[in-house]
Amino acid sequence: MIQLKEGGAFIKNGAEILDDGQCAGLDSRQLRQNTIAYSILKSHNTAEDMQNLKLKFDAMASHDITYVGIIQTARASGLREFPLEYVLTNCHNSLCAVGGTINEDDHLFGLSAARKYGGIYVPAHQAVIHQYMREMEAGCGRMILGSDSHTRYGALGTMAIGEGGPELVKQLLGRTYDIALPQVVAVYLTGAPRPGVGPQDVALAIIGAVFKNGYVKNKVMEFIGDGIQNLGMEYRNGIDVMTTETTCLSSVWMTDERTREYLKEHGREEMYRPLSPNGTAYYDGLVTVDLSKVKPMIALPFHPSNTYTIEELCANLSDILHEVELTAKRQLGNPDLRFSLQDKIRGGRLVVDQGVIAGCAGGTFDNICCARDILRGHSIGSGEFSLSVYPSSQPTFLSLVENGAIADLMTSGATVRSAFCGPCFGAGDVPANGALSVRHSTRNFPNREGSKPGEGQISSVALMDARSIAATAMNGGVLTAADTLDIDYQSPAYKFNGEVYKNRCYYGFGKARPEEELRFGPNITDWPHMPALTEHLLLKVASFITDPVTTTDELIPSGETSSYRSNPERLSEFALSRKDPAYVGEAKEVRAFERLREEGQDPFGGGLQGLLEEIKKLDSGVDSKEIGIGSLVYAVKPGDGSAREQAASCQKVLGGWANIAQEYATKRYRSNLINWGMLPLLLEGEPKFGRCDWIYIPNVRTAVEKRLETIEGYVLADGDAVPLKLSLGSLTDDERQIILDGCLINYYKNH
Incomplete structure (x- = not known):
């Protein structure tokens, strides 16, 4: 296909x-x-x-x-x-x-x-x-x-x-x-899709074919x-x-x-x-x-590319779910965490606990109408299985009310809610511990459904199309592909009522009011001071992640952290909290040394004296005042997923100066690092360092200014300095200057 x-x-x-x-x-x-x-x-x-x-x-x-x-x-x-x-x-x-x-x-x-x-x-x-x-x-x-x-x-x-x-x-x-x-x-x-095959099925088929090989x-x-x-x-x-x-x-x-x-x-x-x-x-x-050859699909935990046809999954349930369990345990990094999907097999069928149709992917008019056509006259049952439907906008909701779809869905036992993205990032319809939720939403990364693996809480999401979710709901949670049902899809016309927006939204483009005062609150704070890039850097590896891919949800969790997005210091407390709970403490310890340097005091007078002696062996004339001290995160391929800048800014607020990676999963994450003044370093070969090791990068400011292709670094360990070959990849002139200035805010102030 x-x-x-x-x-x-x-x-x-x-x-x-x-x-x-x-x-x-x-x-x-x-x-x-x-x-x-x-x-x-x-x-x-x-x-x-x-x-x-x-x-x-x-x-x-x-x-x-x-x-x-x-x-x-x-x-x-x-x-x-x-x-x-x-x-x-x-x-x-x-x-x-x-x-x-x-x-x-x-x-x-x-x-x-x-x-x-x-x-x-x-x-x-x-x-x-x-x-x-x-x-x-x-x-x-x-x-x-x-x-x-x-x-x-x-x-x-x-x-x-x-x-x-x-x-x-x-x-x-x-x-x-x-x-x-x-x-x-x-x-x-x-060709044309077969009845019961929806847009999520086509999308998942494409994602499964092109994600892992980086084709697009x-x-x-x-x-x-x-x-x-x-x-x-x-x-x-x-x-x-x-x-x-x-x-x-x-x-x-x-x-x-x-x-x-x-x-x-x-x-x-x-x-x-x-x-x-x-x-x-x-x-x-x-x-x-x-x-015409696309079949109903499912993306199993914990990535949209982990795709199977529902037919294939049902024919090989135990084998496929066992493999997903093994992969998930490696990815979650907690050997004591109990994670099971095979316990969802009952009578040879996969039974799920929850269905959700929501957001920009699932909550559209056509998807919900098709779900109504499947569920009309049926019950989702009074057991553990539940179904929630979130129309994607009030005009969509209104049209669904007018054509009777909402009434039919509610009568079946589904709950219908207002436009909200929460189920896509773990802030809505959080299932029970150990539960499996099937969702027509955008992602199924770890903790996208609200789990906290570090606290022993884990549930999981599988992505499916609204049609197969409704078919599954009709069968009380037994996984069912929609193309196995004989449904007369009505395909009613959508009627958009723009008065909904006109009567509630504020349209001010071209009508700025400079005299207006901004409304603040106790949680809305300014960005902290961020220093310019120093000539040399001494960096502690505060987190060392060896997963093949690290998502932005792992770098800064979604869900309840949403409430603190306007407070940089408060939000930074959540950085890597579900992936590496010790990271924040490690980064803060190092940040304390950098703050001493910024205040004009000697940061090497305490526990870093031995490191300074190692640095002086490399360059006896180095000026310790020109050595910025901070932390870094190593990950094989970080940044898959969300565009949220906080995945990078939280590291910066905690004193981060760099990431080291084999490659960056997305341009947007690399751009976020640059815009927050962090070096998006690339490593040649396998790392010669580990967690809590110190890396010294001399003359890094000069290297950025002179566009050097290779940046020399050293791992300082056991009285020795092991050379590292690092690079920055392609940078525009503006991006170089942003890194030199320390962040985008400084760049605009200086230029």
Whole structure:
């Protein structure tokens, strides 16, 4: 059902894949300019050079666990007015369930910022961030930047990118998003999905094929082919939003009359224009998807790429679940933790404890209507199994009320709730310890469902499509693929009522009120002082992670930490708390030495005297005042997952100066490190150090200034200095200066 082509491909008019004979004499360099992605990037590039882009976006979006930090950073850097449409949604901290009053303080801060600087404010429970942007902001040929990793509106012809907050700050201050011209991979869709197969099934099939081999990493996925015409817009949106889990940079689709109708229904027909490749286009790769062969899928814990067809899983239950258990125990790193999935096998069938249909992926109109068609006239039962449904916006909810879907779902025993992203990141519908939840949401990383493995609490999430979740619910929690049912899907028309937003949202773009005062609260604090990069660094390895991939959820957990996102010091207490509970204490101990140095005192007078003697053996004339002292995190491949800048900023607040990695899982995590003044170091070969070892990097500031390819470091251990070869990879001039200045805030103050 999924095929990957080795090497590039020439495709004519987005429809005909040329064979080798037809490709003779074609210029790949010239014809790569005929992709949809190239034309959109070109129209947003402010540099003359199309190889090194400097992009300005049409609009931006943030939610209530990212916008406070972004606005605080921009404010400290000279913000006067939002220069582009900036939408502040409130879909992550919506419940205000943890931390007392501090969540609602964030919301009042957001509204006051929208008034002061001229923004758009979407109150809690009105819409999840990406559904609002689809309904009100996405348009053909546009580019949108969001501080959430699932910022994807490609099905509507919009190239959207999810990044850490500092990249949004740059746009607010009139700067650009700087990136090398990305490669573009064609995703050629053909055929039509079978009844019972939904967008999550197609998305999981693609993710399973391309994630582990990095086929589309940091590239643009361009959806073409005759199969597109067989998909409704919400179906396309459901596939598109999950492209984030492939680690691609962005996505874009060919547009057609269905795209026009969607925009027209939302009162924005003027945002439509046909998008397709210009004649014959060259792509750097080709993913062919035969939609007719996709079957209902499941992604087992703990990654969206851990995919199987439900049919395959049910035929090999014990073997597959045993392998997942072994992998999970290695990943969780707690040999005493009891984690079992095989105890869910009853009578030869897999029985799950909970179903959730929610968020930007699951909570769309079409998904919920299909779930209603399956459950109408049935009961989910009065046992342990429960089902929750979260429509993705109030207009979606209203249309579902009007067509009777909500009534049918509630009658079946499902609970229906307001627009909220919580089930996607562990702050809503937290299951019982040991439970297995099946969800049409975006991720199933560890603790995405609220677990705390360090405290012996562990449950797990498997990703599925809403249709198979409803089929499973109809059978009281027994895993059931929707294509095994004979269902008459009604496919009712969606009716958008824009009055819902007009009567509640604040629209202030172009109407800044400088006289307005920002509303603060006790948990909204400024960023602490961050020193410039010193000439030399002495770094303690405060965490040493050997997992193949480390997610941002492991670097800074989601869930209850959301309440502290506006307080850098408080939030930093949670850094690596579920992956490496000793990290914060180690980092703080080292930070105390650096604070002595910054205050003009001698940090080497105590327990570091022996290290200074080792350093002087390498360079007897070194000035100890020029040695910055801090911590670092080593991980094999860190940064998969969320765009949350806090995965990096918390390390910086705790005194972090660097990460060392074999590679970085995503561009956005590496960018977050840079924007918080940390060195994104790469290691050649296996590490010659371990946890709590000290690494000395001499002349690192000079190395950054002079663009040296190799940076020499030394592991100081047992009276010896073991050489290390490190590098920084490609850096723009601005990125180098940000690292030298110590962080993005300092960079703007200094320049």
